[in-house]
Amino acid sequence: MRAIAAGADSASDLGRHLSIAKQSAAKTIAVLLERGYVVRQPDPRDARRKRLQVTPLGFEVMHQGEAIFDELRTQWERQLGAAELAILERQLTQLVGSAPIRFDTPGWIARDLDGSA
Structure with a gap:
């Protein structure tokens, strides 16, 4: 939903x-539509096109998710300490990298930890 809110208004x-x-x-969009988190609306610039828009319910769900993650991160910080949590976050970034992982790329699952195939 965050991507749709940021302007990704079609399956492509x-x-x-x-x-x-x-x-x-498209499958993800179908689920979001079914749950009422997004709607398709006519594009004011192109009558043939429908644009995706996040609904108020969708924004509420995103805000709830953010609040849950913030609570978890606060809990982890209490358990580990701020310095240890920062180290963990840096280590996780080293393992998975900062670029998104393409799950539709052949062989993605066999990727080494350093990002090579």
Whole structure:
């Protein structure tokens, strides 16, 4: 939903933004539509096109998710300490990198920890 809120207003756009196949994006959109988190609205610039928009419910769900993560991170910081949590975050970034992982790329699962195939 965050990608849609940021402007990914079609299955193609969402697929590119999330680095997934258009078909996977379309399935994701179908679930979001079914749950009422997004709607399709006519594009004011192109009557043939429908644009995705996040609904108020969708924004509420995103805000709830952010609050849950903030609570978890605070709990981890209490358990580990700020310095240790910062080290863990740096280590996780080293393991997975800062670039998104494309799950639709052949052989992605066999990727080494350093990012090579």
